Amino acid sequence: MFDLLKVSSKSNPNSVAGAIANSLKDREKVEVQAIGAGAINQAIKSIAIARGYLVPTGKDICCVPSFAEADVEGEEKTAIRLLIELR
């Protein structure tokens, strides 16, 4: 299993990037979930920033996007899941 990080439009990309890099210290994959354009924007920026943290340690990452259903306060919404794995 791997971590699932939920990113919102108000998430700080630097903090999310730190969480991604941290998850990949002892795991090979981590997943990020985002709902809506603002959240997806923050998620992608976070992954770009996380690459900067990881590349000096000899690791690089890529992400595999897919659609997922997410329950948000009883309402079904279409989320984007970004599976992040070592490249």
Add this chain to the structure above:
Amino acid sequence: MFDLLKVSSKSNPNSVAGAIANSLKDREKVEVQAIGAGAINQAIKSIAIARGYLVPTGKDICCVPSFAEADVEGEEKTAIRLLIELR
């Protein structure tokens, strides 16, 4: 060299997905550029849809995000570039 597809917030994700899948017929990589949350949202949806087109042909893709400077009508803007490669 590989193609650079410019995606805007008004791009149709199905059309962009078709262009991505088509580029990867005879190349190993294609790059997508998006400026702003709306455009990045469309780009990521396009990549998720393109996976659906490609997986039945035995190919899967992942994307590597990075920041780039883009000149838009004389104004310098920060764009996101998504390098799409075979997984």
